[in-house]
Amino acid sequence: xxxxxxxxxxxxxxxxxxxxxxxxxxxxxxxxxxxxxxxxxxxxxxxxxxxxxxxxxxxxxxxxxxxxxxxxxxxxxxxxxxxxxxxxxxxxxxxxxxxxxxxxxxxxxxxxxxxxxxxxxxxxxxxxxxxxxxxxxxxxxxxxxxxxxxxxxxxxxxxxxxxxxxxxxxxxxxxxxxxxxxxxxxxxxxxxxxxxxxxxxxxxxxxxxxxxxxxxxxxxxxxxxxxxxxxxxxxxxxxxxxxxxxxxxxxxxxxxxxxxxxxxxxxxxxxxxxxxxxxxxxxxxxxxxxxxxxxxxxxxxxxxxxxxxxxxxxxxxxxxxxx
Ligand code: TXA
Ligand code: MG
Numbered sequence: 001x002x003x004x005x006x007x008x009x010x011x012x013x014x015x016x017x018x019x020x021x022x023x024x025x026x027x028x029x030x031x032x033x034x035x036x037x038x039x040x041x042x043x044x045x046x047x048x049x050x051x052x053x054x055x056x057x058x059x060x061x062x063x064x065x066x067x068x069x070x071x072x073x074x075x076x077x078x079x080x081x082x083x084x085x086x087x088x089x090x091x092x093x094x095x096x097x098x099x100x101x102x103x104x105x106x107x108x109x110x111x112x113x114x115x116x117x118x119x120x121x122x123x124x125x126x127x128x129x130x131x132x133x134x135x136x137x138x139x140x141x142x143x144x145x146x147x148x149x150x151x152x153x154x155x156x157x158x159x160x161x162x163x164x165x166x167x168x169x170x171x172x173x174x175x176x177x178x179x180x181x182x183x184x185x186x187x188x189x190x191x192x193x194x195x196x197x198x199x200x201x202x203x204x205x206x207x208x209x210x211x212x213x214x215x216x217x218x219x220x221x222x223x224x225x226x227x228x229x230x231x232x233x234x235x236x237x238x239x240x241x242x243x244x245x246x247x248x249x250x251x252x253x254x255x256x257x258x259x260x261x262x263x264x265x266x267x268x269x270x271x272x273x274x275x276x277x278x279x280x281x282x283x284x285x286x287x288x289x290x291x292x293x294x295x296x297x298x299x300x301x302x303x304x305x306x307x308x309x310x311x312x313x314x315x316x317x318x319x320x321x322x323x
Contacts, residue, residue, distance in 0.1 A: 012126040024164030025115035028143040030133030047157035050139040055105035056132040061124035086116035092177040119164040170280035188310040224321025225290040255300035275307040
């Protein structure tokens with residue numbers, strides 16, 4: 001977990017030179033570039049195959065940097081930063097005029113966060129600036145939660161990959177828009193609406209307004225494995241699996257309870273009944289199952305509970321993206 005000091009200064013020097021450095025955060029691995037350098041930002045879009053109008057999150061070493069990137073910062077931003085940074089929360093604020101259009105997708109807002117991972121924080125402090133970083137995967141695919149995932153996805157497109165072990169949270173940060181009249185969660189994450197509401201003094205709304213900022217994580221088809229993924233009510237899992245097996249398919253099942261029967265073309269993968277653990281494991285499991293050459297991955301639908309909202313959101317998009 002502790003990268004050599006030399007690695008860290010090399011990583012910061014590469015960022016200063018306009019190169020891409022992948023680094024761990026507590027949520028997923030990020031593909032980092034100097035947020036003030038348009039050529040470096042261009043390399044992110046090229047490496048990911050991401051549409052150029054999709055905005056990037058700028059990662060900061062500490063909340064004290066906020067006013068270099070945002071203006072008209074509401075008091076709520078300071079309260080939330082004090083409560084949750086470093087941590088899995090991205091704040092959408094009105095952009096400072098110096099922020100590059102390539103980072104904001106030309107919008108008048110910017111996404112900012114201080115990530116909670118020792119290597120990310122060391123890198124950001126050593127670099128002493130903003131690092132724009134989307135998840136370090138190809139556009140639309142499953143986000144990486146280990147350094148090996150980043151290597152598989154992006155290989156030589158990155159100058160350096162900092163290995164900080166598996167990500168603790170496992171799915172992307174909660175995105176909260178504070179640029180409008182009401183705080184709105186644009187992307188649910190493991191930091192949930194109840195925790196945010198407790199600090200704000202009232203619960204945030206969900207979803208963007210009309211003409212809302214573009215969030216690629218809000219596209220219906222996203223976070224998708226290559227194998228078709230189907231969400232199935234736990235009670236229907238056995239029957240759905242049988243039907244698929246009977247029609248000759250190879251079937252993977254991701255569920256807390258293994259099915260009561262076995263079959264040569266059936267692979268059962270245990271899933272946690274705890275939302276945080278399920279989120280932690282989710283993307284690694286999807287990658288493993290994707291490598292098994294099954295025809296379909298059946299996933300037991302999670303409970304309709306606030307703690308499962310972010311996981312349910314990613315599973316729904318993975319299902320839509322893999323059709
Ligand atoms: O946990 C995370 O947030 C990870 C780690 C690396 O920090 N990053 C991440 O980045 O998930 P990315 O690019 O895969 O997703 C960032 C999301 C995108 O959906 C983007 O559209 C949205 O943040 N976003 C960025 N700036 C925005 C803005 N100004 N307004 C609305 N959405 C914005
Ligand atoms: Mg992403």
